[in-house]
Amino acid sequence: MSEIEGRAGEDIARRLNRLLAESGQAELDIDIATRFEAYLDLLVRWNARTNLTAIRDEDGILRRHFVESIACAHALPTEIRSLLDLGSGAGFPGIPISLCRPELQVTLAESQGKKAAFLREAVRRLEIPVLVHGSRAETLGRTFDCVALRAVDRMEDAVRAASALVIVGGWLAPLTVESEYGQIRELAGPAFTWNRPVPLPGGDRRVLLLGRREG
Numbered sequence: 149m150s151e152i153e154g155r156a157g158e159d160i161a162r163r164l165n166r167l168l169a170e171s172g173q174a175e176l177d178i179d180i181a182t183r184f185e186a187y188l189d190l191l192v193r194w195n196a197r198t199n200l201t202a203i204r205d206e207d208g209i210l211r212r213h214f215v216e217s218i219a220c221a222h223a224l225p226t227e228i229r230s231l232l233d234l235g236s237g238a239g240f241p242g243i244p245i246s247l248c249r250p251e252l253q254v255t256l257a258e259s260q261g262k263k264a265a266f267l268r269e270a271v272r273r274l275e276i277p278v279l280v281h282g283s284r285a286e287t288l289g290r291t292f293d294c295v296a297l298r299a300v301d302r303m304e305d306a307v308r309a310a311s312a313l314v315i316v317g318g319w320l321a322p323l324t325v326e327s328e329y330g331q332i333r334e335l336a337g338p339a340f341t342w343n344r345p346v347p348l349p350g351g352d353r354r355v356l357l358l359g360r361r362e363g
């Protein structure tokens with residue numbers, strides 16, 4: 149077993165905490181880290197027969213999906229109470245956010261039926277207070293304190309849809325690459341003012357953008 153795959157005898161919860169420490173983040177309480185282990189197990193098993201995420205190996209999922217989503221969870225404003233993950237796919241970043249920020253009412257919007265079925269099963273197994281909306285986010289009929297989005301195809305449509313679902317005084321939170329900052333600002337429009345981008349772990353100039361809706 150290579151160093152990248154994990155140290156011999158190291159369980160997933162400990163491996164996740166080691167990766168978090170290596171990326172400068174606080175380690176998770178062992179009960180939360182163990183729930184991430186259950187999530188990983190479910191995801192890998194479903195992904196073997198349903199195309200939930202192109203990243204299929206445990207180490208890739210831990211590094212690319214879990215560590216980045218956990219960093220996002222801790223960087224989101226503390227005052228928010230409701231959060232929508234628009235285009236959640238296999239649950240990123242919404243499920244890690246719910247595990248790390250249990251005070252939040254999290255909604256996952258995912259329009260593909262198989263992915264939404266996976267999300268419902270994950271929410272049931274992990275016993276997290278998360279609502280799964282198995283349709284397009286635009287049909288939700290309500291707004292949120294924060295709308296996060298990550299790797300959603302057709303960025304123009306996604307950013308416009310996400311912007312419209314943020315309450316006045318709330319936050320638009322795209323996880324993206326630094327080079328897309330200008331385009332996202334433009335798409336969100338003049339109602340938003342933007343904080344300095346928050347660097348995300350893992351390289352590739354990945355950032356969390358935080359735009360506050362002023363009107």
Ligand SMILES: C[S@@+](CC[C@H](N)C(=O)[O-])C[C@H]1O[C@@H](n2cnc3c(N)ncnc32)[C@H](O)[C@@H]1O
Binds near residue numbers: 235237285298299306
């Ligand atoms: C490439 S996946 C990314 C998933 C996840 N956010 C991630 O970072 O791994 C994008 C997902 O967004 C979903 N999607 C795109 N637009 C959507 C919308 N308006 N409402 C709900 N789901 C949407 C697609 O069905 C797809 O599963």
